[in-house]
Amino acid sequence: MFSWIDGVAADSLPASDRGLAYGDGLFETISVSHGKPSLLERHMSRLALSCERLLIPFDAFIVRSEILAFSALLGDGVAKLILTRGQGMRGYALPEPCAPRRVLTGSPRPNYPAANAQHGVSLFACQTRLAEQPLLAGMKHLNRLEQVLARSEWQDPAYAEGLMLDYSGRLIEGVYSNLILIQKGQLHTPDLSRCGVAGVMRSELLAQAEALGIDCFVRDIPRLELLGTDEVFLCNSLYGVWPVTRIAEHSWPVGPLTRKLQSIACDLLDN
Amino acid sequence: MFSWIDGVAADSLPASDRGLAYGDGLFETISVSHGKPSLLERHMSRLALSCERLLIPFDAFIVRSEILAFSALLGDGVAKLILTRGQGMRGYALPEPCAPRRVLTGSPRPNYPAANAQHGVSLFACQTRLAEQPLLAGMKHLNRLEQVLARSEWQDPAYAEGLMLDYSGRLIEGVYSNLILIQKGQLHTPDLSRCGVAGVMRSELLAQAEALGIDCFVRDIPRLELLGTDEVFLCNSLYGVWPVTRIAEHSWPVGPLTRKLQSIACDLLDN
The missing domain is CATH 3.30.470.10 (Aminotransferase class 4, branched-chain amino acid transferase, N-terminal domain)
Known part of the structure; x- marks a missing residue:
């Protein structure tokens, strides 16, 4: 250090x-x-x-x-x-x-278990909700008490990350990652104009996916939509892509499009 | 320093x-x-x-x-x-x-103009609204970007403070003060359970007012209620009480109950 x-x-x-x-x-x-x-x-x-x-x-x-x-x-x-x-x-x-x-x-690079990337992760469903503040949304600013409170909710290492919603029950992000859903071959990711951090890996993956002809939608996504989703993954600028295999009662396989984007993220991080 | x-x-x-x-x-x-x-x-x-x-x-x-x-x-x-x-x-x-x-x-003690306490202050009506986050409301925590943005909205020294609302249009507080309205001899101050900082001077003045038999109400107050209010003042732990004489199109005299509480605050700060 x-x-x-x-x-x-x-x-x-x-x-x-x-x-x-x-x-x-x-x-x-x-x-x-x-x-x-x-x-x-x-x-x-x-x-x-x-x-x-x-x-x-x-x-x-x-x-x-x-x-x-x-x-x-x-x-x-x-x-x-x-x-x-x-x-x-x-x-x-x-x-x-x-x-x-x-x-x-x-x-040093954080010592994340290799299994997170290989087999996917379970997300803890955080009770801490994100407040809606369009004036601060999207930025990685230093006002991060919401994330501190959310991360304090679980100690069990079985959860690699936590899922955060806003007060209206919309999916927003992980505590230190962005969330992307795959539905019928398309990417859907929460709109971050009221809260959340617009991660650089999220932006880059959306751009690269679009360049590959994959439709990408940035929009409000209610929590219930997890139900009809084919694949789920998290991304950030350090670990790239982690498939999500479980959130509370929902579970998913690690799907082919997640693997494809994971491989792109891996290349991006390897320079 | x-x-x-x-x-x-x-x-x-x-x-x-x-x-x-x-x-x-x-x-x-x-x-x-x-x-x-x-x-x-x-x-x-x-x-x-x-x-x-x-x-x-x-x-x-x-x-x-x-x-x-x-x-x-x-x-x-x-x-x-x-x-x-x-x-x-x-x-x-x-x-x-x-x-x-x-x-x-x-x-050193801030060099506030003596006229603020004597003749009252005009408040700038801030566009920056406070987000609702019950998990952080009331605390004087270090996540203060909303206040930084609000304070950046005006430079004109004619405004001693700024008035902040929440996104539902309720009165909440000044940028660095609490707000108290006087209606028919009673004190009314915004509920701070969704946003805002619960100032120590506010708490103390409410306690002392109640001890004097003055009714105090902590509740949601829509902005429009400024219209039917007899006196308005701000308080904080450094300057005590400043009468508010103007916010946008509203104006008030410096009233007797404000003066009484100002005198109490003054004693509190003089130890």
Whole structure:
């Protein structure tokens, strides 16, 4: 584990940073292999868009250069970038001038059981629901107490992930993954304009599926629709694709389209 | 400005703290005068309750002792306590064991215009709405992007505060204050069980008003009710009470009951 703060080796930051005070910032969890960051342009464009929405100045050149240099040093593992609004005076008002702070931390790849990818995973059905807040939806911001509460609901390692709904009972996502359903050869994934994080692997897989002529639908999906679904999988930027074989009373086989997308994700992560 | 981290003079903390990573923690903004923290027991009980809800171990003895010692050193000003879940591994799962981290920062009292308390304030009508999340409502947690966005909506110093509604159009609070309406000699304040921060000054003023035989109602209040309201005021733990004289097309005089509660708040803050 090593870290850079604003491009310099350091592992602590001022207690007055707004990232700590208000969760006022964003993060990206980037898979690094052979010294290269995977899905870099997707991470960069999510950051750029989110900074625009949160009114955080974004210097794409510095951020990209730092991720590349950091990844080269890391070799293999996970580079986590936290981008905060930087120092603040007391109070919520945006600081003027604003100097965002970059925190890059490298760590080994998580030690997920190989069986998750091979045989699929069971999801815990979380009681914690996601609030609807269109102003924050889609972004990987630092306000993540809902995920902390959801993840605290289970300890049983038989559940690799948890399923989260919104307060209207719609399927939204896993605690740290996106959810995709396959129905009659088409991909269906929850609309994330009211809550949820729009993962970079989700975006990339949807784009690649469409390029292969597979129809993709981003829409509201009520929980009950799990019933008529042929395959279910989760995806994120670290593990790629995990087939889902069970959620509460529902179960599915690991299907052929899931395997196809898993293989694409695997290539993306292997650079 | 000076600070303690876990009881030791320090102004930086590890970049791996979960307060930064996820906004995984709480804060209290405590007015200090003549070396003593105001409303300490209210701050302590909100912290204790919120820690219980967030599953953060809470050592009341250490926290209280530290606030008292820090306040004695500060003399006059604002002591801000941030209590985080402490270090975390990568991932949302609660760390085991968990060692919460305490960050205490002292700063001068904010330089609010005296006219705010004397003549009242105009509120900016924020477009940013509060999401409904009963699991987080009422707590002063570190997930405060909604407040950051709301406060970014206005720069005009003619507005001392902003009014926030929920997505159903109910009155909830100011960006950094609570809202109380006076109707026919009774206090009415928004229910904060779906969103909003239950301020310590609000709790104390409601308790003192009831002790004086004034009826207090905590309930859902639609925005339209501003119309039939006799007096409006804001309160928080630093400035006490500010009469509200204008919100958009509505205006009010500074009324007698507001003045009475302002005087009570003033005494509370003067220790």
